[in-house]
Amino acid sequence: MRKTPQREGILRVLTESDRPLTVEEIWDRMAENRSGLPTIYRNLERFVQEGWAENVLGQDQVMRFVHCTSKHHHHHLQCEACGRMVEVDSCGVQDSLQQLEVLSGFRITRHHLSLFGLCRECQSAEKRH
Ligand SMILES: [Zn+2]
Numbered sequence: 118m119r120k121t122p123q124r125e126g127i128l129r130v131l132t133e134s135d136r137p138l139t140v141e142e143i144w145d146r147m148a149e150n151r152s153g154l155p156t157i158y159r160n161l162e163r164f165v166q167e168g169w170a171e172n173v174l175g176q177d178q179v180m181r182f183v184h185c186t187s188k189h190h191h192h193h194l195q196c197e198a199c200g201r202m203v204e205v206d207s208c209g210v211q212d213s214l215q216q217l218e219v220l221s222g223f224r225i226t227r228h229h230l231s232l233f234g235l236c237r238e239c240q241s242a243e244k245r246h
């Protein structure tokens with residue numbers, strides 16, 4: 118990966134956040150080396166292609182970006198209460214997909230899952246109420 122201050126700045130902002138960010142939010146948090154939003158957006162699209170980040174379409178139909186730690190196939194879970202996103206370095210649905218292949222006659226080459234729930238902190242907050 119070609120390293121530029123711009124790219125490193127964007128990656129740092131993404132890494133430091135525990136929830137997905139919009140292009141504007143990323144731009145806001147970049148202290149230095151800021152360029153225009155289109156440039157940041159282009160860099161983000163490259164990160165997605167290279168596996169450094171994933172884009173997440175929110176229920177508000179706004180595109181946000183989240184940092185990926187794992188270089189393998191993995192999934193992200195998002196807390197519906199606080200918006201926090203957690204990465205799990207495994208798949209967990211491979212067996213179900215094999216059954217789907219048998220049922221459909223398809224050879225499934227890739228999949229993308231959106232997983233929502235309540236994170237541990239929000240579950241214990243719920244119990245306290
Ligand atoms: Zn990811």
Ligand SMILES: [Zn+2]
Nearest residue numbers: 196199236239
């Ligand atoms: Zn939460």
Ligand SMILES: [Zn+2]
Nearest residue numbers: 191208209210
């Ligand atoms: Zn998977």
